[in-house]
Amino acid sequence: MRFDHFSIVAPLYARVTYSKRDVMREVAALPAKGCLLDVGGGTGRVSSAIRDLIDDVVIADVSLGMLKQTRFSSSLRSVCGASESLPFPDDSFERVIMVDALHHVINHAQSAHEMLRVLKPGGILVIEEPDIRTFGVKLIALAEKMLLMRSHFLAPEQIVKLIENVDKKIRYKDDTAWIVFKK
Ligand SMILES: C[S@@+](CC[C@H](N)C(=O)[O-])C[C@H]1O[C@@H](n2cnc3c(N)ncnc32)[C@H](O)[C@@H]1O
DSSP: OOOOHHHHHHHHHTTOOOOOHHHHHHHTTOSEEEEEEEETOTTTHHHHHHGGGEEEEEEEESOHHHHHTOSSTTTOEEEEOOGGGOSSOTTOEEEEEEESOGGGSSOHHHHHHHHHHHEEEEEEEEEEEEOTTSHHHHHHHHHHHHTTOOOOOOOHHHHGGGSOSSEEEEEEETTEEEEEEEO
8 A cells, every 4th residue: 555645735735726627628528418537536626627517526536635625525426446446337437537647546557447447438538647748747757756656657649558449639738638538
């Protein structure tokens, strides 16, 4: 079991807002009917920003400390669980997103396959990640290493290869990449 750095920063994290709603809205084809799963969703920073664009939202995260800070708690359901073994049946969600969390998981490929497994046919999976090829993100990666966070960033071209045999595309803006898979 790894030390949960996020439990310590959770109260601060809960104050940070999500500024990329417009791009997420576009790449995840929102608004949509059904349920969205936010994997590594933490305090609900992203989920709360897009809550009005979908019928239902569930956050899954390994950090109880982050989940305890979930905002809009009456309209966001949360589950403590790891992306590598999501506690949901196959084909459960219309949308699955993971924002700024892939570099924190233990197993990237297993997490990607789990997110695809719980996505309904015709659904969309969006992985938003800081683009490690940019200077600013390289500095963040260095800082996280110094904090012993064991982050492991993949370049967008590596993330897109985690899942084969589905439609996929990458959208870039500033120092962020959105890798989009359609099941
Ligand atoms: C940088 S925070 C991002 C939180 C949220 N997605 C956001 O953008 O505000 C990364 C989150 O990933 C979670 N996390 C790390 N490894 C995970 C895993 N294997 N499964 C699920 N969540 C994980 C952490 O607990 C943390 O809440």
